[in-house]
Amino acid sequence: MSVRRVLVVMLAALALMLLSVPVATASGLEDYLVKATKADYAGEQATWCSFNGKTEFNVVLVEHAGSKLMVESGGTSQVLGDGRVSNVDASSGVALSHWSSVPLADRYVTSSIEPEERLGRDVVVVTVEENGQARARLWFDDQTGASLGSEVYDNKGDLFRLSWMRNFDSNPRRIYTVLGASSYDVVTTTDSGQLPQSVAGYERVDTYGGPNDSIHSFYSDGLFSYSVFQIEGEGAAGPFVGADTMKLDSGTYRWFLTASELWVQWSGSGKTYVLVGDLPPDHLKAVLAELPRAESGNLLSRIWSGIFG
């Protein structure tokens, strides 16, 4: 009898120990992220990003109400949310007909959740690790659930991107006065032009018909995400003409940086690919290695393209 009691007490103690481990998985992070999507707030947000020796910095006005976010920059306004983007001044927009979701990838582990103070408010700092190394830190407002800032690191621990609210108001006002676009281009899903389902830990969540007869594949791992547009024909396009280049496995990739995202373009097998996303640099290289490769730029192909375009 006493042995049974001892066993029961030991099991109970074990159960309590397991329950008391605060953040062994990433589920805590998911809760914070979900809450942040419904937060109400307004303020100035600064973003900074660095890649391959180049940096970009930008400040925008943001207002978040319910699931909608209004962004003002350079005298133009956009309203994002619920699969729609409205360019307020142009009265036009894009509306997705469908989207799926993926859970947070297993590779992310919430290593700590600690209280802090920022902008005079109580916040929690969530540190997310990948392979035992800090991948991101996110600051969430206690009262509203809003994300007040974030830091993203590469696999060497160097800062890749930083964003923070310079001021904070928990009462958004202007977003309620902004009307959505008067006309939307409705985007539907497609079965054509399928890229790999799984790429370097990212899942292809949705595939849409894209602008200019392109195919738009959207990948996410629950924390970072990117879009890949497949366009018929080869050649550097738009802002990629004259952009910086990088070599991966002898393939040539053109890229440029904004304060929040990386843009990469390459060509191969008669197609041009454009990738845009917020994924960190080491993830980007792993992703590019598993997507259709860039032309190697070998002698024969250079001669051919040089003569015939």
Add this chain to the structure above:
Amino acid sequence: MAVVKAAGGCAVAELITAYLDAELQPGELDIIVAHLGECRGCIVEFHRLKEMRAALRTLPFLEIPERLLPDTHPGEELSAYLDGQLSTIEHEFVISHLDFCTDCRLELHELDSARTAIRSLPGLEPPEFIAVHQERVARERWSRRRVVAAAVGISAVAALAFSLLYPSHRTTDLDMTPLFDQHQARVSVEYGFNVVPAFSPADTAP
């Protein structure tokens, strides 16, 4: 407004047509967007109608050739008619026109007479100096061909060398803004990693 029934006779098909005709009423877009998310038949119908409209927009304007209009005389076609160089439609037009147009019948007769007169002229042997001239022209042509061949060869070598030194960058006129908008629309339903895509890439083009 045309009403097109989608596969399965969906009632939303009418709204899809209204959307494509830019005749939606407030609130109807939400119905379409929600419906297109779940009805495969309507997605197919939506793409079909969209492509059909795009194809119609790109059709060239056709103009009726002036000569096919009533009270129009064949004119130059009469000569081609005599040479047997008219197409079937043109031939029929000329024949039917000649049935009732005395002026054109007269013109055709004069044309035919003139051609007969030319054909009946005696043949002439070319003078000797013309034969010498023709020989010289042939020699000059041959040397000119050699110059052209050499020029083509040099150009090919130059193109080859240029292509090796400066790889080609064929610029397509691709606007990044629609791509960015569509990416943002999709990102807007991701979790709240609050790094806001702040501006269009067109503003930051290198």
